[in-house]
Amino acid sequence: MSGNRSVLVIQGLTKYFGGLKAVDNVYMEAAECSITSLIGPNGAGKTTIFNLITGLLQPTSGKIYYKNQSILALPPTTIARIGIGRTFQEPRVFNRLSVLENILIGFPSQKGERVHHALLRTKAAFEEEKKNKEKAIEILEFVGLADRGSDLAQDLSHGQQRFLSVARVLASNPDLLLMDEPTVGLHREEIVRLIDLMIRLVKSQRRTILLVEHNMDVVMNISDEIHLLVEGHGIAHGKPEDIKANPKLVEAFLGTSLSGNRKKGEVLCT
Ligand SMILES: Nc1ncnc2c1ncn2[C@@H]1O[C@H](COP(=O)(O)OP(=O)(O)O)[C@@H](O)[C@H]1O
Numbered sequence: 211m212s213g214n215r216s217v218l219v220i221q222g223l224t225k226y227f228g229g230l231k232a233v234d235n236v237y238m239e240a241a242e243c244s245i246t247s248l249i250g251p252n253g254a255g256k257t258t259i260f261n262l263i264t265g266l267l268q269p270t271s272g273k274i275y276y277k278n279q280s281i282l283a284l285p286p287t288t289i290a291r292i293g294i295g296r297t298f299q300e301p302r303v304f305n306r307l308s309v310l311e312n313i314l315i316g317f318p319s320q321k322g323e324r325v326h327h328a329l330l331r332t333k334a335a336f337e338e339e340k341k342n343k344e345k346a347i348e349i350l351e352f353v354g355l356a357d358r359g360s361d362l363a364q365d366l367s368h369g370q371q372r373f374l375s376v377a378r379v380l381a382s383n384p385d386l387l388l389m390d391e392p393t394v395g396l397h398r399e400e401i402v403r404l405i406d407l408m409i410r411l412v413k414s415q416r417r418t419i420l421l422v423e424h425n426m427d428v429v430m431n432i433s434d435e436i437h438l439l440v441e442g443h444g445i446a447h448g449k450p451e452d453i454k455a456n457p458k459l460v461e462a463f464l465g466t467s468l469s470g471n472r473k474k475g476e477v478l479c480t
């Protein structure tokens with residue numbers, strides 16, 4: 211992916227919780243239209259980095275740039291609006307809303323929202339609603355839930371709820387998508403579909419993904435760049451073949467053996 215400009219640049223990022231250095235002087239970049247993975251044992255600081263990028267936490271020190279602009283001190287709502295979306299370790303959906311409604315409420319501007327009486331809603335608001343509904347259906351098709359739109363979110367399986375979580379984030383049309391352990395609790399077949407979805411997000415929609423993932427098969431398969439983090443420190447980074455070339459390092463820290471079949475040098479986006 212060298213040559214693509216960086217969508218996200220993190221420099222010297224540090225976060226203390228009291229005396230604990232959860233994130234310690236971390237440097238990383240995510241190239242436009244690529245998949246960058248963050249790996250490391252529990253407690254390495256991966257989720258904390260996501261919380262810092264999305265503005266839920268303020269760093270002790272360090273810099274975060276999104277499209278060449280510092281996003282430090284911006285509130286989470288602004289960070290979401292300028293194009294950074296995020297999925298959480300557990301699927302977050304509104305159980306009592308339909309699958310389609312779960313996406314509709316994720317669209318940013320709602321012209322009719324401020325006017326409570328339905329009769330007073332403007333033509334523009336109705337048109338926006340219609341457009342949003344079409345977009346929501348498109349998103350459902352993209353994530354493979356087109357036939358579930360009218361079902362309640364609570365009636366979906368755990369795996370389907372995770373796909374719905376991704377769909378909800380896509381409603382805000384993020385250029386940079388942070389995904390925190392998206393394969394947890396998924397069946398093998400669902401993992402295959404999620405990998406396919408992530409690749410399509412990058413390849414056909416030109417989004418950038420920052421991925422936290424424990425499944426090394428997934429990581430080695432789809433990452434352009436991998437960062438290994440241990441106790442808040444960046445220990446190693448490189449392409450999957452670089453990381454695989456040093457299995458002792460990864461096995462020592464992650465206790466896993468490596469496989470993976472992304473073709474050497476293959477790029478998703480050209
Ligand atoms: N809000 C918080 N307050 C205090 N300690 C925290 C907080 N969030 C995370 N930590 C601690 O920071 C370290 C890194 O956690 P986390 O970022 O969740 O790791 P990972 O996602 O890599 O498993 C852990 O030791 C965790 O207990």
Ligand SMILES: [Mg+2]
Pocket residue numbers: 256257258299
């Ligand atoms: Mg975590």
